Amino acid sequence: MSNTNNAFAAQPLDGNSLSRKPKFKITSKTKTQLIMWGMMLPSFVLALIFNIVPLFGLIIAFQKYEVGAGIWKSQFVDVYNFTRLFNRPDFGRVLFNTVYIAIWKIALTTVLSIITALLLNEMVTNRGKKIVQTIIFLPYFLSWALIGAVFVDMFGIDGAVNALLGTKIDFLASNTYFRPIIILTDVWKNIGYQAVVFLAAVTTIDPSLYEAAEVDGANRWQKCWHITLPCIKSMIILICVLNIGNIMNAGFEQILVMYNPIVYETGDILDTLSYREAMVTGSDYSLSTAIGLFRGVINCILFAIAYKIAHKVNGYKIF
Numbered sequence: 001m002s003n004t005n006n007a008f009a010a011q012p013l014d015g016n017s018l019s020r021k022p023k024f025k026i027t028s029k030t031k032t033q034l035i036m037w038g039m040m041l042p043s044f045v046l047a048l049i050f051n052i053v054p055l056f057g058l059i060i061a062f063q064k065y066e067v068g069a070g071i072w073k074s075q076f077v078d079v080y081n082f083t084r085l086f087n088r089p090d091f092g093r094v095l096f097n098t099v100y101i102a103i104w105k106i107a108l109t110t111v112l113s114i115i116t117a118l119l120l121n122e123m124v125t126n127r128g129k130k131i132v133q134t135i136i137f138l139p140y141f142l143s144w145a146l147i148g149a150v151f152v153d154m155f156g157i158d159g160a161v162n163a164l165l166g167t168k169i170d171f172l173a174s175n176t177y178f179r180p181i182i183i184l185t186d187v188w189k190n191i192g193y194q195a196v197v198f199l200a201a202v203t204t205i206d207p208s209l210y211e212a213a214e215v216d217g218a219n220r221w222q223k224c225w226h227i228t229l230p231c232i233k234s235m236i237i238l239i240c241v242l243n244i245g246n247i248m249n250a251g252f253e254q255i256l257v258m259y260n261p262i263v264y265e266t267g268d269i270l271d272t273l274s275y276r277e278a279m280v281t282g283s284d285y286s287l288s289t290a291i292g293l294f295r296g297v298i299n300c301i302l303f304a305i306a307y308k309i310a311h312k313v314n315g316y317k318i319f
Helices: 002-010 015-019 028-062 080-086 091-122 126-141 144-154 160-165 178-202 207-215 220-231 233-244 252-258 261-267 270-280 285-314
Strands: none
Touching (some): 091 126, 126 178, 178 252, 220 233
């Protein structure tokens, strides 16, 4: 034992060896993470350029913005633009149209997409399921510039709907029919996407649960109600929370393509009002930015409230 201690004691101490630090070793896991971060880097850069940096332009909502003067030299007017917005005689009507259309779209799309996913899950043949899934999913990839033009022709006076019904009604120029058409066409376009999301959640359910239910004598309806729906509850809550955060987004592209001044009473929303103020009537960029900021703040508040309720009621957390 003493010989061993003497051997260690006899070794000279080198200053370089004392200051030398252990080398960083790149493991296979680290390499994989670096590759993944590298793949995400372009998305971060694009988000920074097109989503984060433009937020600086929200200062226009508090200015009397002039294009020639620019942001730096335009007059600061505090909350004057918001006062103008809230005192507009059509503000209450536009806000009601926005919320009304958005709520109906969210409610119908969510409920019908859940039902569609359950029906697809009950189909016996995989071939038939894939065909139906593709057909209902296809409209989601089409733009409103294309679909809107088709619906404008379909619901026109000489369109297919009037030819089928034997009438002469300009549906998109009627305050009675415009909102239902906007809501139902949006549901038709988006129901396939949400149905696929719910169907993906359904496929993760343990098949042994259904086998046990069959042993107990449960029919298909009972299995859907007591097994499928509770197992996809977290996905339903997630979709609802995300949708509630979009209540102030009633579908700008769709309504812009399909509406006209005759149906402003029932079809004009905050987005279309903002567009007209900035691009059509008076180039009032300050008021347009104030509308966008107001809409964004309300959406953030509603999302926070929905998330808090989901956490309190069901213990659901995204983060």
